[in-house]
Amino acid sequence: MVDHEGHYGKTKYAKYHFIEDALDVNFDALKVRLDALDANFDVNLDAVERHLGAKYHFIKDVPNVDATEGGA
16 A cells, blocks of 8 residues: 555555555465465375376286187
């Protein structure tokens, strides 16, 4: 809520600047939360990929059985 001269003033735009400053703070907080969510998602995705990779290697180690074997 700082006017064009760099101090708090009673201008017709004072309310606008107050709202603008509040929105800037809220958007900054939202960005921090989104960054944290993105980082958390990346960590969880990495964990899922490792888990699926481990399962894939386990399945890959199981001998393949031909689907047509045994008469289809």
